[in-house]
Amino acid sequence: MQKNSLQSATTDIRLVELIAALSLATDLGMGQPMEYAQNVCILSVRLGEALGLNESELREVYYMALLRHIGCNAETYRMADLFGDELALRTDVASVDSARSSQMVGIVVRSIQQANEGKSALQLARMIAQGLMNGPNLMKEEYTGFCEVAQRLAGRLGFDEGMKLALGQVFERWDGRGSPGKLKGEAIARSMRIVTLAQDVITFHRMEGVDAAVAMTCERKGTLYDPHMVECFCQQASHLLMGLEDEHSWEVVLALEPGKRTRLSDEQFDTACLAIGDFADIKSPYALGHSVGVSELAAQAARHCGLPETDRVDLRRAGLLHDVGRVAISAGIWVKPGPLSEREWERVRMHPYYTERVLARPDMLARLGSLAALHHERLDGSGYYRRLPASMLSPAARILAAADVYHAMTEPRPHRPALEPAIAAEQLLREARAGRIDSEAANSVLAAAGHKVRTLRRELVAGLSQREIEVLRLIARGRTIKQIAHILTLSEKTVDNHIQHIYNKIGVSTRAGATLFAMEHDLLVDME
Numbered sequence: 001m002q003k004n005s006l007q008s009a010t011t012d013i014r015l016v017e018l019i020a021a022l023s024l025a026t027d028l029g030m031g032q033p034m035e036y037a038q039n040v041c042i043l044s045v046r047l048g049e050a051l052g053l054n055e056s057e058l059r060e061v062y063y064m065a066l067l068r069h070i071g072c073n074a075e076t077y078r079m080a081d082l083f084g085d086e087l088a089l090r091t092d093v094a095s096v097d098s099a100r101s102s103q104m105v106g107i108v109v110r111s112i113q114q115a116n117e118g119k120s121a122l123q124l125a126r127m128i129a130q131g132l133m134n135g136p137n138l139m140k141e142e143y144t145g146f147c148e149v150a151q152r153l154a155g156r157l158g159f160d161e162g163m164k165l166a167l168g169q170v171f172e173r174w175d176g177r178g179s180p181g182k183l184k185g186e187a188i189a190r191s192m193r194i195v196t197l198a199q200d201v202i203t204f205h206r207m208e209g210v211d212a213a214v215a216m217t218c219e220r221k222g223t224l225y226d227p228h229m230v231e232c233f234c235q236q237a238s239h240l241l242m243g244l245e246d247e248h249s250w251e252v253v254l255a256l257e258p259g260k261r262t263r264l265s266d267e268q269f270d271t272a273c274l275a276i277g278d279f280a281d282i283k284s285p286y287a288l289g290h291s292v293g294v295s296e297l298a299a300q301a302a303r304h305c306g307l308p309e310t311d312r313v314d315l316r317r318a319g320l321l322h323d324v325g326r327v328a329i330s331a332g333i334w335v336k337p338g339p340l341s342e343r344e345w346e347r348v349r350m351h352p353y354y355t356e357r358v359l360a361r362p363d364m365l366a367r368l369g370s371l372a373a374l375h376h377e378r379l380d381g382s383g384y385y386r387r388l389p390a391s392m393l394s395p396a397a398r399i400l401a402a403a404d405v406y407h408a409m410t411e412p413r414p415h416r417p418a419l420e421p422a423i424a425a426e427q428l429l430r431e432a433r434a435g436r437i438d439s440e441a442a443n444s445v446l447a448a449a450g451h452k453v454r455t456l457r458r459e460l461v462a463g464l465s466q467r468e469i470e471v472l473r474l475i476a477r478g479r480t481i482k483q484i485a486h487i488l489t490l491s492e493k494t495v496d497n498h499i500q501h502i503y504n505k506i507g508v509s510t511r512a513g514a515t516l517f518a519m520e521h522d523l524l525v526d527m528e
């Protein structure tokens with residue numbers, strides 16, 4: 001199902017771990033609870049087994065369930081413009097049969113009303129009329145855009161033509177009344193038919209239990225769903241749904257992968273991060289290219305700063321992934337031209353949190369997620385979402401924040417045009433002077449962006465790198481390797497290597513010797 005056979009996989013991550021993490025983002029983008037797609041995946045594979053599918057067919061079902069909503073960020077700002085909060089709308093629509101126009105109209109009207117609280121009755125009536133008149137065409141365009149984005153992203157993630165073809169059928173129905181409505185019955189990919197049934201079952205099962213799920217499938221049998229699949233599901237519903245509410249779906253999904261367990265090479269992982277960055281940016285038109293821009297600036301700035309290669313690689317990847325949590329916030333907020341309300345700001349402040357949660361597993365993503373989630377933190381503690389103080393922000397986190405600020409200023413926003421590079425540079429330096437952005441990080445980012453700045457590399461004591469000085473400070477403060485690794489978001493092995501290098505450079509062999517050296521050279525700046 002993946003196009004390229006994998007050779008040496010040096011990156012310690014499985015393909016499914018990356019796709020399952022991405023599925024958490026698409027859950028948020030569809031207004032669903034996290035792990036929704038993972039539960040759909042488990043049920044889809046169980047149903048596929050009950051239907052007698054072979055291993056390669058089950059593998060397509062497995063990945064289809066996780067990837068089905070990968071196009072969810074397409075056209076969302078247009079939806080939000082017409083209907084209000086597209087995430088709330090999607091939550092409501094998830095349990096409705098799309099062919100039942102009266103139910104759909106009711107949901108759309110309610111959504112427009114909620115989004116326009118405080119407007120006059122006349123204004124509201126106009127908006128509802130506009131929504132109902134333009135809604136069908138917009139939905140058709142949204143569905144088409146959703147599928148095209150899904151197909152292109154799936155291709156970039158290495159999935160084959162069969163998967164891409166099926167991802168073009170996300171909104172097709174068994175009775176041919178879906179969108180674009182070109183297919184019906186068995187002409188729709190079997191994997192898609194299974195996943196379409198399974199996702200609605202998961203929704204109804206969560207809301208009302210097994211009986212409600214069975215009743216719903218029977219009601220939609222032969223219209224929305226393949227009748228044979230409905231019969232198979234109904235015969236074994238309790239068995240197929242067993243434990244889905246209780247089990248930890250991450251471990252179950254990973255153990256369930258049919259066929260060969262594919263691991264990603266470094267190159268494949270980087271390509272996937274790039275695709276995820278574009279997935280995040282497409283949520284709003286002015287953010288296109290933001291993630292890759294931040295990634296490149298941050299990685300180059302790390303080099304200017306003399307940070308270790310591991311930091312540079314982490315920054316490049318974290319830059320691509322940093323805004324994936326934007327998917328959880330309505331596009332209407334991202335494109336709002338006027339000032340945000342307090343409630344809207346509260347939502348915006350949560351997006352780095354969602355980035356961290358989406359990337360919480362496995363360990364390799366978690367390390368990047370921890371760094372990525374710091375991109376809006378500020379040295380004076382005024383950032384979000386944690387409001388961390390300077391002492392908790394590593395050099396890499398400071399560079400990421402500076403790169404994000406600078407690059408965002410050179411992009412247009414709903415309330416202002418893109419700033420000229422020289423003006424953006426001046427504003428970044430102003431942030432540094434105000435104590436919010438690290439001045440060395442700011443200068444490094446500006447150098448990376450092609451601005452002339454002061455010499456960046458400092459003469460460091462005993463040839464120690466900045467990272468080594470950080471480690472040395474923490475050693476002197478009595479921190480264990482494990483604690484240092486946690487504070488600096490490094491692996492314990494990397495910390496251990498740093499310690500050996502430090503000891504060699506400063507000519508000591510014990511923590512006590514290193515502590516004395518740090519005191520003699522006035523290096524004991526508080527790191528915590």
Ligand SMILES: [Fe+2]
Binds near residue numbers: 323376
């Ligand atoms: Fe952000």
